[in-house]
Amino acid sequence: MITTPLTDALVRGAAELEDTGRGLRAHRLPAWVRTRFPDPQLLAAQSQPSGVRVVMATGARTVELDLHPTRVSYRGTSRPRGSVDLVVDGDLFGSTQVDGGDHVEIDLATGTPEFHAGTAGTIRFDGLPAGDKVVEIWLPHNEGLEIVALRTDAPVRPVAADKRIWLHHGSSISHGSNATSPTRTWPAVAARLGDVELHNLGFGGSALADQFVARVIRDRPADLISVKLGINVVNLDVMRLRAFVPAVHGFLDTIRDGHPTTPLVLMSPIFCGTHEDTPGPGAMHTDAQGTVTFSATGPHGPAPQLTLRIIRDALKSLAERRADDPNLHHLDGTRLYGEQDALTHPLPDALHPDTATHGLIGERFARYAFEAGGPFAAGSAP
Template sequence: MITTPLTDALVRGAAELEATARGVRPHRLPAWVRDRFPDPQLMTAQSRPSGVRVVVATLARAVELVLHPSAVSYRGVTRERGSVDLVVDGELVASHLLDGGDHAEVDVLTGAREFREGPTFTARFDDLPAGDKVVELWLPHNEVVDLIALRTDEPVLAAEPAGRIWLHHGSSISAGSNAATPARTWPAVAARRGGVELHNLGFSGSALVDPFVARVMRDRPADLISVKFGINVVNFDVMRLRAFVPAVHGFLDTIRDGHPTTPLVLMSPLFCGAYEDTPGPGGMDLDALAAGEVVFTAGRHAEPPQLTLRIIREALAEVADRRDDPDLHHLDGTTLYGEQDAVAHPLPDALHPDTATHELIGERFAGYAFGPGGPLRR
């Protein structure tokens, strides 16, 4: 097998690769952000390489990706491991469930963490189609990984970009929470349908209208941009309406400093019954956790000044309406997943969609954004 160094030329969707004792670790936020604001939640979220993939052009019929994963779980709850997905010429053809690696088990009640080291893992895919092709290895969206080696039975080259760059920012749903594999998260589904290159800045628990994320988006190459705000602002109870609206305007202003006419979609939250009319802060249902399930709950005391999803949808629609920006488009998130969808496709933990619902949301977004007359089609 031929071993090829894993460099920026082969790893797509990351801001940078950090050299580690084992290999290289993809980060979705640059070092200056990580140094300035090393919030543990954000640092973990941005280190999980949602949307990041190794992309090569090759004649290879066999490929191996050697990596060392780091997983987090809750004590008493069984959680599915991450996966490496194989996409060939834009089609998802196989998936390899992770094993080994390091593991941190968290006791939600006490905050205690138990850490166990494990072995390095190799994802091997055989019987790839004959002939020249573009091979993408999508990294797990829900585990941190150190990339160690890429091995193939034929040489590889850096592949040309498949399409325009779509830069997206959102919360854990955009990062892919509860999707079974990385290429089946809703942004990945939409990107394949739209024929675009996904750069995913979906950060679990961290879509909080942070100015430094706006600066990152300002400075990143992008042909198409979308931002989705709401659920984290509510379930962390970090703002009132007076602060939220100016913060969103400022976020958009910063993006426009670097991308003055790039098509930009401002998305409001998907339907989530727990937070439609009940504000945060949110948390886990401890009774459900004791039974081995993860279920999220909203706050118990609704006060009109606190933000809810309905209030945020109205505010974001008004923000879009008030801006003199012909390239800014507003998308009501409930058109992607609404109240009736919650009946047919309930959120398994009351907060995040399952794999089938991720695919539904991705298909709908692609139809809206990349279909005939769509705001991101040009």
């Protein structure tokens, strides 16, 4: 087997690679953000490589990857491990669950983490098609990890990036929560249908119109941009309407400083009965079987706090007031998943879609954005 050092030329979807001494950790936010704002939730989310993949051309029939994952769980809950997906010439070839690694277990009652050290494990794919092909190794979207080694039974080489880059920012739903594997998150589904290269800046619990994220988007190459805001502002109860609307204006203004004419979709939240009319903060609950559900703890009825209905109205109005930007498009999130969908595709934990619903959302976004007349249709980028 041939061991190939991983470089930026082989890794897509990451801001940078950090050599930790035992492997490479892919970060989705650059070091200056992590240094200035070392929020534990954000740091954990950005180090989970949602949308990050190793892309190479090779004649290999066998691919091995040594990984040292770091998973986070909550005591008394059941949470599936992350998976690695192997894609060959655009088609999913196989998916394997990771094993081993470190484990951070959090006590829900106290918030105290307990660290359990582990060892690296090996992911192996055999029987790849013969001949030269493009192989993509999609890393787990829901576990931090260090890549220890890449081995193949034939040489590998980088592949030129020739597709349009779609840069997307959102919450845990965009991050991929409850999807079973990295190519089954809704942004990955939509990117495949739209034939674009995904750079996913979906961060669980951390889509809060932060200016440093806007600056990252401003400075990154992008042919297409989308921003999905609202649910974290509500379930963390961090803003009132007076602060939220100017924050989103500033977020969009910063993006436009670097991408003045790039097609930009501003998306409001999908339907979530928990927070439609009840503000946050949100709370997490577990039952005797370790099943997690979420609830809203704010007052029901008229209140100064934000709800999803208020957020949607505010974003629609905001987009209308920016009519001087012909490349800004507003998408009501309930077009992707609405109240009727909740009857046939209920959110298992009352907050996040399951794998099938991720697929539904991804397909609907692809139809909206990439088909003829859509904001991301071929030829739409100036």
